[in-house]
Amino acid sequence: MPSHFYAPTKQDKFAFGIWCLQNRGRDPFGDQTRPELSALECIRGLAQRNCYGFEFHDNDIIPFEADAKQKKQILSDVKKALGDWGIKATMATTNLFYHPLFKDGAFSSTDPAIRLFATQKVMNALDVAAELGTQVFVFWGGREGVEVDASKDPVEATLWFREAINFLCEYVIANDYDIKFSIEPKPNEPRGDLYLPTVGSVLAFIATLDHPDMCGINPETAHIKMAGLNPYHEFAQALDAGKLLDVHLNGQKPLRFDQDLSFGSDDLKDAFFTTKLLVDHKYAGTIGFDAHPYRSEADPWDFVDRNMRTYKIMQEKVRQFNDNKEIQDLLKDIHGANPNLRGLLTKFSKDQAKKLKEMTFDVPALTARRLPYERLDQLLTELLLGVL
Amino acid sequence: MPSHFYAPTKQDKFAFGIWCLQNRGRDPFGDQTRPELSALECIRGLAQRNCYGFEFHDNDIIPFEADAKQKKQILSDVKKALGDWGIKATMATTNLFYHPLFKDGAFSSTDPAIRLFATQKVMNALDVAAELGTQVFVFWGGREGVEVDASKDPVEATLWFREAINFLCEYVIANDYDIKFSIEPKPNEPRGDLYLPTVGSVLAFIATLDHPDMCGINPETAHIKMAGLNPYHEFAQALDAGKLLDVHLNGQKPLRFDQDLSFGSDDLKDAFFTTKLLVDHKYAGTIGFDAHPYRSEADPWDFVDRNMRTYKIMQEKVRQFNDNKEIQDLLKDIHGANPNLRGLLTKFSKDQAKKLKEMTFDVPALTARRLPYERLDQLLTELLLGVL
């Protein structure tokens, strides 16, 4: 393949969080290593690289302390940029974690004033999102959790969280905004344990909301791997539930601090299967990246390029996998047993149950079936390594 | 407290899996270290220790190869034992993992014959459960997962899993059995990655079933800690969703092989909070233990005693926590801020939204509120250590 084969186009629907590009390299043990780019610089750089969209927290573009006039000016500048540069604001969210006010939670704070302040902040951010034409609005509960479990009952905390989301759904309806909510799980960091730690917990939480149809999920590779779970399976459950509204792709060594590495930089197989899921199931949302450059980088652009490039390489690998004769023959064989017995569980009837109750099975034969998974996995390995 | 203060009574509703007591000390690197007790020996021993109930897999009491006559005799013996010894069969389940037939899954096998065989096996186990008066029927998908993600699409595998559970719900309805289903999550082991790895994923899966009301969850401490998650929070989400049908208490060092240690033997604080949740929210189900004696034990009885005893000690600690003046004063203070602002998010109206939009907040004051969590956590620590 010529190298430009993997160059991004608008059709790829790539998007980056502005905060990823604004990341200054600060960490718990070290100072800033590079200057913070302005939001407009980030947006322009992404547009120049054929990115479809950008994602933002309210405070990525509008400072916490900005007054109404400043806010208006900033929004006007951003809207002009969208038009001039041909890029969309694909996802918006609220920063409910940076300010010390939120030190013990926003929606799950024990102080009802803080819960109200957080809700108000989201309402304002929703107004901004609507003005910029953003249709996906994310909740990541970065401070919704505890170190000290004695401090609050998780059932009560969940109730407060639910109340806020329900209220905000109504606000969107009342304003007739064309916006869906997307909740992003994470198991821990910055809090000792965060509420809604996993994809499943978010999906289950949504099922308890007043307007589940307005809510989906925004799974992130790294957050999944921080609990040692399998991103392919976790993204799949979201998709199966019809809730895969948005994705945050990146990389992470399992079960350690949140690294936010580039997509595919740690685990090529995970990256392949995540891509395969999105391709096979015709996921139509944006391909969002939520990661940041290594602290040793001077600017974010090599980082931006590589995430998109790796995704496109993986798309091509998926195509090869789906076209490879030996792989597909193996899969046909693996999935081809007893075709006449398919579908017998689809619909229950007493007769069907009786029939099943009386069926006899050739246990030794069922046990003996060959499952050439070492071979299959090796074919994939060699396909990934480009030597098949 | 005199030592017998912590002796179990029927009112405690304790239950043990028979398989826990039958465990022979076999592991991947070592041979059996103790004889396997018969099911009846296990049941008698539990009854003698004032256990309320026992839990069982079909093959814990009826061998895989048993014929109809043998099965009938066994069931008759067990029923007699229940009556004679005053113990209940509180939970039943199906072994869909031990036989090599299930090497690549039961409900998620690529072979429809194996999916049918598994379903038939569950139907038979349901008949047994109904006969023994068992009202909770558990599904633990010990082989529902993969090592080789290339082998099947997790969306398709979930679909097969759902189809089987839906079919079996109908079977229970059709037979008018007084049985609820309870699904038990686990992240990995024996498969590389298991489907339905977490409490959240099970709750989310239930929400997609035909009869969600018939289904609950059976969370297990160790399985939660194998994903590094917080048992207090995970049990709480199940409870909040109204799905905490059954519990499996035990102990586990996080993020390693499934140790199935005694409850509280690894982490006293986790044990305290799990107990606190069940007490505070008046959980009324059985207190089931799913663990096994150390491989170096000669018999299971010290193990049985300690699990119940630790739970009762923790119940007493919860009582002390809820009665302790300094702790409760701290909690009142922590939860007492801005009482006039409570409940404003409970019901949405355009007016309410407008009012909230226009509220002003004293950000520095909200930020400055003291949260004496080091003190609170130390009080709990000293209460646990018995020196408060």
Place this chain on the structure above:
Amino acid sequence: MPSHFYAPTKQDKFAFGIWCLQNRGRDPFGDQTRPELSALECIRGLAQRNCYGFEFHDNDIIPFEADAKQKKQILSDVKKALGDWGIKATMATTNLFYHPLFKDGAFSSTDPAIRLFATQKVMNALDVAAELGTQVFVFWGGREGVEVDASKDPVEATLWFREAINFLCEYVIANDYDIKFSIEPKPNEPRGDLYLPTVGSVLAFIATLDHPDMCGINPETAHIKMAGLNPYHEFAQALDAGKLLDVHLNGQKPLRFDQDLSFGSDDLKDAFFTTKLLVDHKYAGTIGFDAHPYRSEADPWDFVDRNMRTYKIMQEKVRQFNDNKEIQDLLKDIHGANPNLRGLLTKFSKDQAKKLKEMTFDVPALTARRLPYERLDQLLTELLLGVL
């Protein structure tokens, strides 16, 4: 016990890192939540609480940019404080991680100028340590590691690291300083993977130095648990090797971001066994705490108090364990088998080997020995819970 039974005294030899008290609550997702205390405020507060000592990085007391005159003044102030307040500077170290200069390592930087700058910075810090009478000088290689393994060969990086330590040992000798080096391992964070990740790796590294006798180890509970290892075992190997020069006690949920929780706040059993090791083996160094208050605390003093208090409670628990008749009887039984066969491996001779070769063993009897570990562990559990 009356509560003051656990009040700290100078004889307890407690020490805290100044940086722990100066911690401002900043984290990767959030801003500062409390003011930074001056070094002198920290030292005074510790002295008032009967702390034996404090520990410090060069830049905790002397700013990175301080000139010679400022430095002199500061040192003079600190020395006066030591005398006036009756507290010692028990441990010193160099901050080789905060400044962006060190973004890709100090001693393991690919740039020899940075390696030299780091070495010079340590030489200056050694001069300060000597002036303050500090006898333990710690190296924690917070930036010695990588995210991108392609960037440097770990064998070469280790060689640079060793060269610097060897050079600095000579510097101590040449200056006749009464100082020993102590190296502190950590597996990851802030770098993706740190060199010298474990207690064992530090001990092994010391064995390759020019002056191993000048070097010991400073193990930290949290860093051990970040690799899922057992602090009791890790501290024990350091002690067995004669290298346990210093300790950093704290708490941590295993296998996640560096939490630096209070000692015993997460795992009471780990805290007990760490204390037991130090007590049983008559460890004579300082009991150093390296943790920080929860981000939600307004000041560090509740945090300071609880760490010392928990350690003293654990000391008392160890005394109870060593005095408890049932526990000690069990241990005598467990350790009492075949006393006549003890010591036969202590000294090799051909005769001894021949004799052993010809010995016969009663395998069934050896296999059948009872090991009542469930009972023993439960006794410890109840002792910890104060109900034994």
Place this chain on the structure above:
Amino acid sequence: MPSHFYAPTKQDKFAFGIWCLQNRGRDPFGDQTRPELSALECIRGLAQRNCYGFEFHDNDIIPFEADAKQKKQILSDVKKALGDWGIKATMATTNLFYHPLFKDGAFSSTDPAIRLFATQKVMNALDVAAELGTQVFVFWGGREGVEVDASKDPVEATLWFREAINFLCEYVIANDYDIKFSIEPKPNEPRGDLYLPTVGSVLAFIATLDHPDMCGINPETAHIKMAGLNPYHEFAQALDAGKLLDVHLNGQKPLRFDQDLSFGSDDLKDAFFTTKLLVDHKYAGTIGFDAHPYRSEADPWDFVDRNMRTYKIMQEKVRQFNDNKEIQDLLKDIHGANPNLRGLLTKFSKDQAKKLKEMTFDVPALTARRLPYERLDQLLTELLLGVL
């Protein structure tokens, strides 16, 4: 490349544990799934595939209960096979973990009779190894550890372990065997925590032995990843210490049960860097694989083939990396700063120290140096994916 480019040859020095091929698919939750091959079948199969060697436990070829005559016959058959089939017995070890006798340790058992029995068993295994010309003799302490820390002092347990190894070193010397010892670390499983959990802990332990020169280390990829550590770094420390006697390559998802997956099947980047270390540093030992086929495989041969094949593909990737102009230019740049300042720490003198003390550094310039690690890592990623 034509596919046979990656076919194994004797020069590759590949070796497999016989136990890997004999693995029957038994696991804690499931029964045997395939027949156990005889040792001779395994050896023949490996020889036919151009394997250089095989590795074995005493009881892989000689049953625990075999008498002297049976043992003699078996050894004679194996020796004949070595000659006939042109394969070596490259590594031997003793099974000190399977028999229930070892349930609480072999060398670290509290029973001196068991310690002696274990030592005798190793002496016999050493005689067998010597007879078969095996030069590397491994110790993996599969039962040397605890679940119940109250049961023994890890310092005392380490002392017993050391005593046994010292005794056995003398035995080798006394018998003039051409054998070196190699110790294999593992953090946990089957015991709750194993002694000597990491590469570093083994290297540190060796430094305390009477004959450190006779002892090296046998690191295993999976065991390293079970503690979340970096195999490249861990293998490197062994190599740097001159102790990398033997290697056990395989694959593993971090921080879960011991999976023993095929080399490279989980993490291609880890596999690449492990290979790179061995190639770059001209490691001359055998390339041993210690893994086992998926439980769903009917026989081990696809598994055997893929491990060797992936290693050879990685060797070729290392060659490409070392030849790639863009990568090598970047590395030259990264390592090329301030060449005149190299080597100044190699030898200490008071003059040199004075000179360094007085050096001035351009801190802003050192800070500003560009480190294009995103680009470098992406080049490696694309090289691995075969699209560079």
